[in-house]
Amino acid sequence: MNIDEDTSTWLGCPTPLEMYQHQCAMLEDELIQTQAMLRKARANVAGLVQMNDLLVTRKAMAETELRLAMANLSSANIHNSEMSKEIMGLKMIASQNEHFRVENQRLQLELRVLKGPQP
Template identity: 85%
Template structure:
């Protein structure tokens, strides 16, 4: 049995040229697929850039609104503090008024006792 037999002439075995042509066809298909994927990737990148721009704009707007809200809150805190001082002053006056009213009633009662019964 001869093992070194040339099998290139057998039926169904491709010639070197056919193998190169097949390899070229495979490479062309890969190249086409790569180009399609590249186009999709570029479109995705474009979409991501747009989304990033929108998010950056939204972030800037939100930061501006936050600063405005913080300023409003600060003004409200100052106003509340001033009103709290006014309320405390009014409470002190009300307390003094009540104390004087009670003292006045006591003095009036003592005066009635000292004057005696009235006809």
């Protein structure tokens, strides 16, 4: 049996040139796929940048609205405090009015008692 026999042509074994060409074709396919993935990634990044810009704009608008609402709330609290002071003053006046009315009725009763029966 001869072991040193050249078997490279048996069963359609590729030549070194065919192997290199096949390797080049595989590398070209990988490169094409990588370029497609890169284009898709760039589009995704562009979309994310656009979404981020929109979110930043909306955040700024929300912060502006929040500051306006806080200012309105502060103004409403000041107005409420002033109204509360007015109400407390009116309640005090009403209490004094009630006290004077009761005192007036008591004095009128005393005066009738002192004057006696009227003919």
